[in-house]
Amino acid sequence: MPPVETVIDAEGLLGLQAAVERIHVDPDVARYCVDLVRATRAATNVAVGASPRGSQALVLVGRALAALDGRAYVRPDDIKRIAEPVLAHRLTLTPQAWAQGVDPASIVATVVAQTPVPPTIAGAPSAVSA
Secondary structure (H helix, E strand, C coil), X not given: CCCCCCCCCHHHHHHHHHHHHCCECCHHHHHHHHHHHHHHHHCCCEEECCCHHHHHHHHHHHHHHXXXXXXXXXXXXXXXXXXXXXXXXXXXXXXXXXXXXXXXHHHHHHHHHHCCCCCCCCCCCCCCCC
């Protein structure tokens, strides 16, 4: 088996994790994450919606996406972009929905479309500082 080159050491990985944790999340954006998760619990065809960990995952992945885009803040559009992959697998559908082949991703898409988005955050920092 060929050797695998090291691309990052433990210290570098911890530094990247810390940089992501420093990405700013406006309280309105955090509330939007909570609102999306709460809406999954009331959605049609859902027996059990996403838990508070779903909100935490939205914030974390939103931060990572912002970092990859070179921003020091999370936008509501980031959350909309990641909502389906972050939340769809967290839903438990009703037996009827499951039998009818309802796609959990379509439920999340509906929730995203129906949940009011907070306004764009004015004065947010523009670049990620490592």
